[in-house]
Amino acid sequence: MVTLCLVRSLVLGATLAGLAGCQTPTAPTEPPGPRLVMQRYVERLQLNGSLDLEDPDWRARLPPPPGTSFDERRDYSWVVNTSLGSFTVRLFSDVAPRHVANIVYMSELGYYEGLYFHHVESELMVYGGGLRPDRESDPGTVYTVGETPLKEVGFDRPGRVAMVRRDGGSLGGRFLVTLEETTWLDGDHAVIGQVVEGLDTVRRLGRSVEQGEPEAARIDSTRILVTPSTLEQVRLHIARLSGMGLLDRSREDWRSVLLPDPPRLKPAVGKSFTWHIETSEGPMEVLLFAEEAPRHVVNVLYLSELGYYDGLFFHRVIPGFMAQGGGMAWKRGGAAPGYAFLQERSVSHDRPYRVAMVADSVWLSVGGQFFVTYAATPWLDELNTVFGQVVAGSRTLRRIETYGSPSGATSRPVTIVSTRVDESNAGSRSLLEGPGGELP
Numbered sequence: 001m002v003t004l005c006l007v008r009s010l011v012l013g014a015t016l017a018g019l020a021g022c023q024t025p026t027a028p029t030e031p032p033g034p035r036l037v038m039q040r041y042v043e044r045l046q047l048n049g050s051l052d053l054e055d056p057d058w059r060a061r062l063p064p065p066p067g068t069s070f071d072e073r074r075d076y077s078w079v080v081n082t083s084l085g086s087f088t089v090r091l092f093s094d095v096a097p098r099h100v101a102n103i104v105y106m107s108e109l110g111y112y113e114g115l116y117f118h119h120v121e122s123e124l125m126v127y128g129g130g131l132r133p134d135r136e137s138d139p140g141t142v143y144t145v146g147e148t149p150l151k152e153v154g155f156d157r158p159g160r161v162a163m164v165r166r167d168g169g170s171l172g173g174r175f176l177v178t179l180e181e182t183t184w185l186d187g188d189h190a191v192i193g194q195v196v197e198g199l200d201t202v203r204r205l206g207r208s209v210e211q212g213e214p215e216a217a218r219i220d221s222t223r224i225l226v227t228p229s230t231l232e233q234v235r236l237h238i239a240r241l242s243g244m245g246l247l248d249r250s251r252e253d254w255r256s257v258l259l260p261d262p263p264r265l266k267p268a269v270g271k272s273f274t275w276h277i278e279t280s281e282g283p284m285e286v287l288l289f290a291e292e293a294p295r296h297v298v299n300v301l302y303l304s305e306l307g308y309y310d311g312l313f314f315h316r317v318i319p320g321f322m323a324q325g326g327g328m329a330w331k332r333g334g335a336a337p338g339y340a341f342l343q344e345r346s347v348s349h350d351r352p353y354r355v356a357m358v359a360d361s362v363w364l365s366v367g368g369q370f371f372v373t374y375a376a377t378p379w380l381d382e383l384n385t386v387f388g389q390v391v392a393g394s395r396t397l398r399r400i401e402t403y404g405s406p407s408g409a410t411s412r413p414v415t416i417v418s419t420r421v422d423e424s425n426a427g428s429r430s431l432l433e434g435p436g437g438e439l440p
Contacts, residue, residue, distance in 0.1 A: 034068040034076070034101060035224055038108040041066050053109075059131075064143040064172065065105035070097060073232040075268050077225040078103055078193060080128075082117070083218040084205055087198025088225075089161050090270040092191060092425035098147040099163055099192040102172060107222045111173065117205045117217035124182055126206040127164065128219060129174035145170040147190050153425065154186035159195035159202070177202050194270035194425075230267045230290075231423045234301045237263035247306075255308055255328070259337040259367070262302035266294050274422045275300055275355075275388060277325075279314070280415040281400050284372075284393025286355050288421070289386065293344040296357055296387035299367060304419040308337075308368065314414040317404030319374070323397065324358065324408070325416055326369035337367030343385045349377040353390035353397070359383050374401060 032040070045051035045063060052058055070076065070093035078089040093100045106112060118130030145163060147170070155162075160178045162185070163170035170190060177195060178185075179202065195202060208216045228236065241247035246260050267273060267290035275286040290297045303309060315327025340360040349356065354373045357365035365385055372390060373380075374397070390397065403410045 033074075033226065034070060034104045035108060035226065037068040038065065038101075038105045041105070042108055059111060059173065062109075062111075062143070062172070064145075065102050067098075068101050068104070070094070070100065073229055075227050075229050075271075076100060076104070077196075077227070078107065078222060079225060080112070080222050081220045082201065082205060083216055083220060084208065085198060085201035087195055087201045089193040090196045090268065090425070091193045091224075092153065095153050095425045096147055096190045096192045098145050099170060099190055102145050102163070102170075103192065104224050106173065107224050110221070112219045112222045115173075115219050116215075117209055117219070120206045120209050123206070123210075124180050125176045125178045126202060126209065127174060127176050128205075129164075143172045145172060153191045155182040155184075155189070155191065157181060157194075159199045160191050161193040161195065162189040162191055165189055179203060179206060196269040229423055230265065230271065230273075230298070231301060231305070231421065233265055234263060234298065234305050237302070238305055249306070255368070256338060259306075259308075259339070261339045261341075262299045262367075265298060267291075267297055267301075268423075270425065272424050273297060273301070274391075274424070275304065276420050276422065277309075277393075278417040278419070279396060279400070280413070280417060282393065282396035284396045285391050286388040287391045288388045289347055292346045293385055293387035295341050295344055296365060296385055299341065299357075300370075300387070301421050303337075303368060304421050307418070309416045309419045312416045314400055314416065315410065316371075316408035317400060317410050317414070318406065318408050319401050319404045321375065321377070322371045322373045323400050323404065323414075324369060324371040326358075339367045340364040341367070344387075345381060345385050347386040349373060349380045349384070349386055351376050351389075354386045355388035355390060356380065356384040356386045359385075372397065 042051065046053070050063055051061075055061070072094065076091040076093050078091055080087050080089070091100045091103060112129060115128070116130045116132065117126055117128045118132065119127040121127070144166065155178055158178055158180055160182070162176055163172075164174040164176060165171070165188065175192075176189075205217045238247065241260050248254060248258070251258065269291065271290065273288040273290050275288055277284050277286065288297045288300060309326060312325070313327045313329065314323050314325040315329065316324035341364065343357075343359065343363060343365050347354075352373055352375050354377075356371055356373070358369040358371060360366045362383065400414050403412050403414060405411070
């Protein structure tokens with residue numbers, strides 16, 4: 001079909017060079033995902049004769065994987081199907097990208113199919129990727145993966161996954177899964193993921209090896225799942241609401257009764273969410289308790305992505321007690337979103353700098369207003385849901401406290417300039433236990 005642009009150019013005597021400006025613009029293409037990168041790489045290896053999967057010793061001659069990038073809007077999971085059941089590992093592509101690229105490569109190759117869990121160490125960890133079930137046996141992978149372990153992500157819980165180390169690097173094929181806390185491995189082995197489903201399967205595999213039944217601990221297959229990250233799912237929800245005409249942020253009253261509910265989803269297990277709050281008095285950071293209060297955390301992600309808090313206030317501050325934020329005006333609270341949701345009271349107000357949602361009733365939290373405590377307030381445990389802990393920003397909070405009064409009225413406006421949430425695989429759960437300390 002001859003386009004109108006082409007006809008006009010021909011009539012005007014345009015040169016071929018001039019037609020370039022008439023070409024239909026194309027959207028920029030995203031780089032191929034890591035699975036596609038590995039699939040193409042494997043195909044090239046087979047075409048040039050560097051890889052022959054019919055060779056019984058192909059694993060021993062395997063070239064290392066190419067470099068690839070990971071989309072921060074996606075979560076990458078490794079599903080391991082075994083003779084005793086399946087387990088799923090959330091891969092830490094932002095923490096150990098080279099190791100995760102190697103796992104994607106191995107899965108696309110079918111590397112682990114027919115291999116075994118072959119060794120258990122003192123009921124603390126189980127090793128997988130052995131060629132034979134009766135003893136430690138490396139299939140012979142000739143390359144190692146070099147990547148410095150991050151101190152922020154350690155072996156502080158069961159279900160951590162790492163590659164076996166040798167000669168200053170990680171073996172390409174063999175891996176371990178921890179069954180208990182094994183913090184002495186921190187800084188030596190790189191954590192590449194966390195078992196988020198099926199840790200009981202891993203324990204059964206370990207018992208099978210210990211009891212002299214290693215044939216039962218066989219790996220049948222592995223595969224990589226790619227799903228939208230929690231933040232990306234929230235963004236897609238907002239885009240759908242806007243596309244359906246249910247959300248119009250050009251209206252002055254969009255924050256109140258017109259605001260639809262946040263999406264109904266659970267934050268990705270094993271991920272860390274940090275809420276950054278920029279105020280007129282300085283910044284603060286809040287570690288969000290996504291596993292303990294998932295509805296409340298998703299609500300914060302939703303409101304932050306909307307820009308809900310931008311320009312609102314810390315409108316009620318009682319020194320020694322708390323600072324309440326999310327007010328429409330600095331001398332009064334004003335309206336909140338037209339929705340509430342069930343409380344999730346599992347974390348105590350047992351230390352300073354807890355972050356909790358204002359209660360609508362004994363059963364419900366309001367959508368928008370929250371408070372930060374200045375002291376332990378355990379009597380609030382039956383009233384409000386703690387959904388986070390301030391981890392940085394003591395100077396900001398102390399300055400805000402000086403503007404408060406016994407009645408809660410503030411002597412000057414304290415504005416919330418902006419908020420955002422970062423999603424990552426780094427972070428610690430230690431803030432749920434032990435006494436609270438001074439903030440940086």
